[in-house]
Amino acid sequence: MTSAAPSLPDVSSLAIGILGGSGPQGGGLAVRFALAGHRVLVGSRSAERGRDAAAKLSGAGRLVEGGDNADVAEQADVVIVAVPWEGHGELLADLRKQLAGKIVIDCVNPMGFDKGGAFALPVEEGSAAQQAAAVLPDSTVVGAFHHVSAVLLMDESVASIDTDILVVGDDRPATDTVIALANRIPGMRGIYAGKLRNAGQVEALTANLISVNRRYKAHAGLRVTDV
Amino acid sequence: MTSAAPSLPDVSSLAIGILGGSGPQGGGLAVRFALAGHRVLVGSRSAERGRDAAAKLSGAGRLVEGGDNADVAEQADVVIVAVPWEGHGELLADLRKQLAGKIVIDCVNPMGFDKGGAFALPVEEGSAAQQAAAVLPDSTVVGAFHHVSAVLLMDESVASIDTDILVVGDDRPATDTVIALANRIPGMRGIYAGKLRNAGQVEALTANLISVNRRYKAHAGLRVTDV
Numbered sequence: 001m002t003s004a005a006p007s008l009p010d011v012s013s014l015a016i017g018i019l020g021g022s023g024p025q026g027g028g029l030a031v032r033f034a035l036a037g038h039r040v041l042v043g044s045r046s047a048e049r050g051r052d053a054a055a056k057l058s059g060a061g062r063l064v065e066g067g068d069n070a071d072v073a074e075q076a077d078v079v080i081v082a083v084p085w086e087g088h089g090e091l092l093a094d095l096r097k098q099l100a101g102k103i104v105i106d107c108v109n110p111m112g113f114d115k116g117g118a119f120a121l122p123v124e125e126g127s128a129a130q131q132a133a134a135v136l137p138d139s140t141v142v143g144a145f146h147h148v149s150a151v152l153l154m155d156e157s158v159a160s161i162d163t164d165i166l167v168v169g170d171d172r173p174a175t176d177t178v179i180a181l182a183n184r185i186p187g188m189r190g191i192y193a194g195k196l197r198n199a200g201q202v203e204a205l206t207a208n209l210i211s212v213n214r215r216y217k218a219h220a221g222l223r224v225t226d227v
Numbered sequence: 228m229t230s231a232a233p234s235l236p237d238v239s240s241l242a243i244g245i246l247g248g249s250g251p252q253g254g255g256l257a258v259r260f261a262l263a264g265h266r267v268l269v270g271s272r273s274a275e276r277g278r279d280a281a282a283k284l285s286g287a288g289r290l291v292e293g294g295d296n297a298d299v300a301e302q303a304d305v306v307i308v309a310v311p312w313e314g315h316g317e318l319l320a321d322l323r324k325q326l327a328g329k330i331v332i333d334c335v336n337p338m339g340f341d342k343g344g345a346f347a348l349p350v351e352e353g354s355a356a357q358q359a360a361a362v363l364p365d366s367t368v369v370g371a372f373h374h375v376s377a378v379l380l381m382d383e384s385v386a387s388i389d390t391d392i393l394v395v396g397d398d399r400p401a402t403d404t405v406i407a408l409a410n411r412i413p414g415m416r417g418i419y420a421g422k423l424r425n426a427g428q429v430e431a432l433t434a435n436l437i438s439v440n441r442r443y444k445a446h447a448g449l450r451v452t453d454v
Contacts (some may be wrong), residue, residue, distance in 0.1 A: 119424055162452045166435065194438030201431035206430060208393065211421030214452055216324055221452040224436075225389045226445040 019075025026082030028153025163221025244303025253309030255271025255380025270299030387414030
């Protein structure tokens, strides 16, 4: 591990925008990155909802700013996509200009639910991350943060999030940046886990972790062994 | 965990058949289950190849028997499918009679390789395990053992295989049996991870673990946290 990660970039000064920051996963990541010392901006469909979400997420030791998704995409250095799968592609296509030249971290899991539990939805492009890459040709898309439990992220009594973050992407500087960002949150560890064409199964595995959570009454995460 | 696994069955007397026992993954599982005290039979296309493989896998503290795939399927109580993806469906369809009434554990990963590394192949039925279920209507198919490193399994200096085994299937007694079997191998822990319709991403994730192995010079496995 030491020899394999010789030069992760210093990401401590990056401003992090979160599209869909009013949802539980986006909100939870906002809290954790703000606690880690980052400037964090959460976006929503309207500026008012974004500011409301930011006010709720701010608290002891952390300030979260809010606005509409376009403002947040424009102001942030790196943007996390935590919006619902429904409308994912259209929302990102509308932000192409604001997201140009930036690393876009997609953590969306295309899933359906029925009586049998959660299941992975087929995605024409192969995965949400690949769909993002298709509609954002001027950005560098990386997949990550798919499996983090929103419940744990939002629970202030949980000091350390005990999970690895599988990071998939085709651009080494971008995946290194996302690995370094994951490492900023206590307990988390970023692990390079392949190219963007292998993002679909990482997203879909969330359905399995939901089954794990139901069976074992857990908030399951993943650790990669031997790394 | 303790309350969630109140009554796993005693599987210690089950005879384990392994189709494709002359390959590295099948051979490695044969060695480990034989060391755990199971009667183990490895099958191959021809009885002679099966017997040759068995002779190579037998050794200190373990006896492995061999034969052709049909013989092995007939004699074993539980059958592990570790054959190449190419020909997987046809091979199983030919063994429908011998596998009737049995638990069939599919650990096959449909993958391709090119200059960019490993990638998941699309499967018409959704996954190798679902394909097995489609051609074996008289058997109970469970997916498991997809991510175990053949290198570690075959390395006698490795006493403990540090990984969880994600077990997917629709039949509770069958998945409990496979969880109990995984627990027989030192270091391994079986974890229920959803229904068979969520097998595809578990199989495909092997492509990501191959990327992890290349990047970090590792033999990566997975642990589920909070369970």
